[in-house]
Amino acid sequence: MALSGMRGLSVFISDVRNCQNKEQERLRVDKELGNIRTRFKNEKGLTPYEKKKYVWKMLYIYMLGYDVDFGHMESVSLISAPKYPEKQVGYIVTSCLLNENHDFLRLAINTVRNDIIGRNETFQCLALTMVGNIGGREFAESLAPDVQKLLMSSSCRPLVRKKAALCLLRLYRKNPDVVNVDGWSDRMAQLLDERDLGVLTSVMSLLVALVSNNHDAYWSCLPKCVKILERLARNQDVPQEYTYYGIPSPWLQVKTMRALQYFPAIEDPNIRRSLFEVLQRILMGTDVVKNVNKNNASHAVLFEALALVMHLDAEKEMMSQCVALLGKFIAVREPNIRYLGLENMTRMLMVADVQDIIKRHQSQIITSLKDPDISIRRRALDLLYGMCDVTNAKDIVEELLQYLNTADFAMREELALKAAILAEKFAPDLSWYVDVILQLIDKAGDFVSDDIWFRVVQFVTNNEDLQPYAAAKAKEYMDKPAIHETMVKVSAYLLGEYSHLLARRAGCSPKEIFTIIHEKLPTVSTATVSILLSTYAKVMMHTQPPDPELQDHIWAIFNKYESCIDIEIQQRAVEYFALSRKGAALMDILAEMPKFPERQSSLLKKAEDTEVDTAEQSAIKLRAQQQMSNALVVTDQRSSNGSLPVGQFGLVKMPSIGSNADANAADQGLAHANGTLSTVDPQPATPSADLIGNLLDPLAIEGPPEAAFSDQKNVVPGLEGVLDALALAPVGEQSNSVQPIENIAERFDALCLKDSGVLYEDPYIQIGTKAEWRAHHGRLVLFLGNKNTSPLVSVKALILPPAHLKTELSLVPETIPPRAQVQCPLEIVNLRPSRDLAVLDFSYKFGTIVVNAKLRLPAVLNKFLQPISLAAEEFFPQWRSLSGPPLKLQEVVRGVRPLSLTEMSNLFNSFHIMVAPGLDPNPNNLVASTTFFSESTRAMLCLLRVETDPSDRTQLRMTVASGEPTLTFELKEFIKEQLISIPTPTPALSPAPTLALAQAQPVSPTTSVTDPGAMLAGLL
Structure with missing residues (x-):
């Protein structure tokens, strides 16, 4: 029974709280939901006041954890109410009940926009708050210009402008294109002159996001940030309401220093001097006091200042002062401060030569090994491990051995490994090393x-x-x-x-x-x-x-x-x-064992594999715990143009790579020679300037098939015949009645240059990918979306990896429900340098139609490259140390597509090979560097020099150097394949006699595809 007035809501809340058990609560909630559903059916008889009351009840039921799958339309409709009480309820409940992809939100976009551009500041704040909480890509595209006008408006009150800044931050995170880099640099510098600290704090949050993506465009903001810090450090013009326990706006100080850490080293001596004066004031003025809240605020500012000092590579005197300050913190009783002190000391070791100064605190650090808090013990262990050298190795290792007797089981394996590594690296004599290892085994054998x-x-x-x-x-x-x-x-x-x-x-x-x-x-x-x-x-x-x-x-x-x-x-x-x-x-x-050849210590290699930044490691584990380990099925509504959105592409926990990954290794030459081996007829290629097209085009191999398989490795037993048949059958002859939507090769080419997009689409299914690459590890999620109202059955997916990749794909369900999406995580590990490609063998059944496609996966060589900038004094010693084949290879490349130096630089940069302008005195030459990651080479520096001929842009001389012969060869060939591309078909170039891939006949490059907007709504 509905009760009159808001008293009904109070009575309902009291009834729920008075329930004796969960069953009673459920019955009371079901009764109320039934009553609300009945009243909503007769919506014509509901006043806005009554609708508001029932929507409040729905929100309370939702907050209790019950599903509320109706009444969304009534909540959204309240947004357009003319009075504040109803409009407020509509905005609040809509923000809580609906997500950014809900269809009903589209109905409210116009109303929200009218509130934003209206003159009622209260309504503006409500609208900006909701958009800032749940605004998605559609909101970003529709409302971003209006939000920007509010932010820049001098007639708006600070209350509205600071909400506009945070709202724009949300829209930028959803769609970076809404902020035009060229136009916003000057605007951001103008906004940083704002005197109101509330607006300034919100604007600084926006700046942090902008400079994290592109710091080059916002250099004009750097001196303004330093001035803000000076103003706060001197407590000039800081209102009382923005002073927290005597600290001027600590939140703004932290955000400003974080923004400064995204800029490279500051060259201007005046700005640098001013900034160091501010940092010096912060370091000198921070101490541990009894008030916990003041400690939290002051230490938040202090530790951000320490991070900035490390980033700026300050003089040793300031570094010593930082270490002395941290030494005080690791001796206090407050565990959070001790933890932060130990963690920042460890970071200090990695960026500055302060090992001797940190050694003065060795006894206190060793005491921290016995702390009741295991997180502090871990940080102390990390710090001892990092500060150990020949002078203190005996003391530290003996302490670790004593600590083994009482250490937690969770730490003993790490403790044993680190003690063994330190004993090996810094042993004063080998007999001591033997003693340590045998003691280690004796005390912690289970963990050795x-x-x-x-x-x-x-x-x-x-x-x-x-x-x-x-x-x-x-x-x-x-x-x-x-x-x-x-x-x-x-x-x-x-x-x-x-x-x-x-x-x-x-x-x-x-x-x-x-x-x-x-x-x-x-x-x-x-x-x-x-x-x-x-x-x-x-x-x-x-x-x-x-x-x-x-x-x-x-x-x-x-x-x-x-x-x-x-x-x-x-x-x-x-x-x-x-x-x-x-x-x-x-x-x-049975003679004695011969001496072992010199090799890298397996212990040191194991330590390198496990060394991850502690804060980042914790965040990764937390995110992993919040995700499902296997395929995740997400039902999705069809977008307005009829295609299926890919969704949020959030981080998904990847399965660990098992030992059976190598058993699935398919023919290395398959992907290399045939690329996309699809049973679906690809669309005819159309001309464009995409340079990667020829490298992976399945039709680019000229000559007999065995030429393309000259570097063939082991094949999975039982697959030899299948792979050979696929290799010998031209793509065009493997026909099927189902045609892909847009060209498969073009989609693949686009994904070689970006990490998310559509890999394949036909009338029944859409396959999207989102990848994350870190060193030699890759995490790629396949999004399989059913576009129809009937299920897709007999779904099968198999990864055919080349020998240099180790892969593991999570379980793919055999059935994809109607209009649903399946997320399948794929873990990839790069074992060694190679240009060969992994293939996704994918098939499904829709009614009587069976579709099978073999799709190249964009796990190409450049995904394992990370650009690195080298100065002349770093580059040339490395270049000279790598002398002659096989570490340094040179080749004259002919048949190059004519490119200007700027175009060639952009091409190299797109493949994560950083061009360093000005290093080569010849203006017609390019010098570049990158770092290649694989399990066998770890981080390997690669250097490149290209000498062009101004009179003939179709030829050049290229020199590639690295510390590993295979890497040098593979990288040289990879770059050459990008350069040998011409805009129109011509007779084949003379093939290089020793390289199978040099026999590739240049063909018409394919156009790059702009993916459908609806499909990429949640993707980009």
Whole structure:
């Protein structure tokens, strides 16, 4: 029963609160929802006041966690009410109940715009607040100009202008195109002259977003930001209401310093001096006080100032002052301040030479290892690891070993790894290193990976002077009644190899060695039994003259394990028994292990894999926990033009890459030669200037198919015939009644230069992609959208990766519901340099129609490049150090598409190869650099020089250099393929005799496609 007046809402809230259990609450809510639904059916009899009351109830029910799937139209309709109370309710409830893609929001755009451009400031604030909360791309395109006018208007009150700034920030995040870079630089500089701190704070939030995307356009804002900091630091013209515990507008100070961190180093000496004076004032004026709120505000400003000092690469004196200040913070009782102090000290180590100063606080940092808060203990461990060197390695490693006894299980594996790395990097002598590793295994065997004991074996094997000492220490540990199995492994191995040295020097007999090892046999797993059998054979081999009793005992063990169910143990037992009867020849057969070749430490490599910025790591984990690990099905409304929106493209948790990824590796030459192998007829290509077209065009291979497969690698068993058939069949002959919408190759070419867009579309399905690339890892999400009112069935997707990529695709559902979207995360790891491509083998069934398409995935070589800017003093030493083939390759490239130097620079920059103007004294030459990432090379610097001929732009000389031969070759060929492209078809160029891809005949490039606006509504 509806109650008159707003009293009905109060009574309903009281009824819900008085419910004894969840079931009673649900019944009361269902009753109220039924009543509201009934009243809304008779909407003609509802007054705006009654509608407002019921909408409030709906909002309260929604806040309780119940689904409210009706009444949205009534909420939106209240926005157009002429009176403030109803309009306020309409805006608030609409903001809470609807998301930016809801169809009903389109109905309100005109009303919202009328409120924004009207003269009622209250209505303007309501409209700006709602748009700032839920505004999507449609709002951005429709309302951004009006919001910009409000922001720049001198007649509007500050209250409206600061809401306009935050609203524009939201619209910019949804669609950066709404802010024209050329026009807004001067406007932003003008807005920074604002005296009202409320408007200034909102404008600074907008500036942070703008400069994070393009700092070059906003250099004029930099001196204004410094002036703002000066004004706040001196507390000039700061109203009392913007002073927080005596600190002038700490929020504005933090945002201003954050904006400054997006600009490169400041060159102007006056601006730099003024800024450092402000930072000095902040550093000197911050201390720990009893008031928690004041501490929070002052330390927020201080730590942002420290980040800016590190960014500006200040003089060592200021850096020392920062470290001294942080030293005070890591000694206070407040855990949050200690945490921030330790974290910022760690960052300080990475950007400045302050290691000696930080060492003064070593005892306090070690004390933090025993803090009750595990996050503080982790930061202390990171800092100790970073500050360790030869002078303090012994002290730090010994502290870590002591801490192992009481450390949390969650930290012990990381602790053991870092202690082992420090012992290896900074060991004063190798015997100390052996002691540390054996202590480590003894105290935390469960958390010591095999890499650690493998590494100590390598050191002992390669250093003859260390072998007797290592054998003696191994015997000491084996004498203990109970030791960890990892200790049994390493000790048994060392005694098997070097126990004869121990017998000579310490008078320890082989029988005694055998006895202490054999006592551990019943307690170990099958993997360790294999090592023990090898040790027995070695001990018997070193026993000269032979001991018949010992020999019989060992033979009995071999006989026992000859019938073992474990194949590895059985084979060892049989072979060792047979070999042991060879007599003197056994000495040659079971000779000591040779020295290991010098190689990168697997421990250091493992540490590099796990070193991620702690704050970023935490954010990644948090986002990952909020997402589903497998395919996510999202129902979606059709947009106004009939196509299916791709949605939000939010971060999706990617599955971890399993060991079976390599088992799916398909023919490396397939993607390289055939590109898009689709059973759907592609549309005919149309001319354009897209340079990437020829590299990946399936029709660009001339000559016999085997030429394109000259670098063929391993093929998945059972797929050879399929792949060969696909490779030999021209794309045009694989016809199907279903035609793709727009050219597939053009879509692929566009995705090679950007990270999101449409990969494939036909009348029934749309496949979009959004990718995120970081170093040698890639996270790509496939968005499979059903465009019809009937389901798509028998959906299958398989990744055919080349040998250099490791991929794992999450489970793809067999059915895509009507007008729904499936999100399928794909994890990609780049193992080594290569230009070959991964292929998505995709098929589905719609009614009686079966569609199959093989689509190239845009995981191309340039996705694993990151541009790097090098000054002349950095570039030329590197260039000279890489002398001659195979690290430096040079080639004269003919048949180049005529490009101006500016066009060529833009082409290189689009592929993440940064051109450095002015480095080469010849104005007709280009010099560029980039960094390539793969699992095998890690971060590898690549250098490029292009010498052009002004009289003949169709030829040039190109030199590419890197520290890895394969990378140099692949990058050279990759760049060459971008340059060999001409605007109209001509006879084939003479093929290079040694390169299959040089046989590619230039064809008409394809046009780049502008993706449909509705499809990309949530994508770009």
